[in-house]
Amino acid sequence: MQYANNILETIGNTPLVKLNKITSDVKAVVLAKVESFNPGNSVKDRMALKMIEDAEADGRLKPGGTIVEGTSGNTGMGLALAAIVKGYKLICVSTDKQSKEKFDVLRAVGAEVIVCPTDVAPDDPRSYYSTSKRIGQETPNAWYVNQYDNPSNALAHYEQTGPEIWEQTAGKITHFVVGVGTGGTISGVAKYLKERNPAIKIWGIDTYGSVFKKYHETGIFDENEIYPYITEGIGEDILPENVDFSLIDHFEKVTDKDAAVYTRRLAKEEGIFAGNSCGAAVKGLLQLKNNFNENDVVVVLLHDSGSRYIGKMYNDEWMKEQNFF
Numbered sequence: 001m002q003y004a005n006n007i008l009e010t011i012g013n014t015p016l017v018k019l020n021k022i023t024s025d026v027k028a029v030v031l032a033k034v035e036s037f038n039p040g041n042s043v044k045d046r047m048a049l050k051m052i053e054d055a056e057a058d059g060r061l062k063p064g065g066t067i068v069e070g071t072s073g074n075t076g077m078g079l080a081l082a083a084i085v086k087g088y089k090l091i092c093v094s095t096d097k098q099s100k101e102k103f104d105v106l107r108a109v110g111a112e113v114i115v116c117p118t119d120v121a122p123d124d125p126r127s128y129y130s131t132s133k134r135i136g137q138e139t140p141n142a143w144y145v146n147q148y149d150n151p152s153n154a155l156a157h158y159e160q161t162g163p164e165i166w167e168q169t170a171g172k173i174t175h176f177v178v179g180v181g182t183g184g185t186i187s188g189v190a191k192y193l194k195e196r197n198p199a200i201k202i203w204g205i206d207t208y209g210s211v212f213k214k215y216h217e218t219g220i221f222d223e224n225e226i227y228p229y230i231t232e233g234i235g236e237d238i239l240p241e242n243v244d245f246s247l248i249d250h251f252e253k254v255t256d257k258d259a260a261v262y263t264r265r266l267a268k269e270e271g272i273f274a275g276n277s278c279g280a281a282v283k284g285l286l287q288l289k290n291n292f293n294e295n296d297v298v299v300v301l302l303h304d305s306g307s308r309y310i311g312k313m314y315n316d317e318w319m320k321e322q323n324f325f
């Protein structure tokens with residue numbers, strides 16, 4: 001018999017799928033690492049389980065404890081699956097910008113969800129950063145995960161995602177392209193790949209309204225770069241410790257409209273029903289296509305599934321309201 005002992009054992013080993021139509025005018029081979037194949041439908045299952053295992057190992061998370069995290073949904077889903085299997089309670093703190101579907105899904109897998117306003121400064125007591133920290137401190141036997149600064153986040157990708165990509169491309173990968181939020185995915189994968197071959201280029205996809213690109217290029221944390229935006233999962237108004245800027249060769253910004261349009265194109269042209277940051281990643285890659293030659297092997301990581309964006313990027317009325325058609 002072949003079976004997993006529980007759902008957590010099915011995390012990882014996601015497929016690498018060649019993109020064809022959407023990348024038809026790109027000289028390189030473009031391969032998508034489709035992370036919606038994880039049981040929680042996103043790459044974040046990997047780091048959620050790793051953060052919990054490491055916290056159990058050093059006693060930060062104790063039996064019967066409560067896990068508290070500020071999450072836009074995908075990390076929450078990964079934490080929820082692990083909490084169910086391992087017997088913990090989970091409180092997810094999120095923002096009112098996120099898709100309603102994400103909250104419904106989290107509640108379906110047993111999490112308590114607290115929604116905070118998006119348009120307040122990170123140090124405002126109402127922000128989701130401050131609220132999740134406070135709940136972590138006030139709740140008995142609680143552990144505050146803090147995916148932004150928790151080193152187990154990037155470590156999960158150094159130990160799993162990076163080696164998978166290296167092996168699946170037989171070491172032929174030349175460029176890795178991925179959206180950046182907490183920075184765990186890009187930093188962990190980049191560290192592994194650059195150790196194997198320092199010539200591999202690591203390109204992070206950023207949004208307009210985020211501080212990453214300017215900080216990377218100038219060393220200046222410019223508050224004028226910060227304003228509300230629509231793209232979900234990438235870009236930040238803080239500098240998470242998990243973003244290792246020294247491993248990233250370039251940041252490329254993609255507009256909200258392009259991210260939404262390319263999310264839909266991925267579904268229609270490749271049959272890959274992926275999330276909003278995946279459209280941003282593919283569009284960012286296309287913006288950089290003049291840098292590729294015929295021998296290049298480009299891997300773009302697609303973070304999550306389209307099912308979480310049915311009411312937004314995959315909804316015609318919503319697209320019209322945003323003037324995205």
Ligand SMILES: Cc1ncc(COP(=O)(O)O)c(C=O)c1O
Binds near residue numbers: 185
């Ligand atoms: C949909 C989506 N895209 C991209 C990211 C960014 O990944 P990372 O936090 O590893 O930088 C996240 C993380 O929250 C996400 O949920």
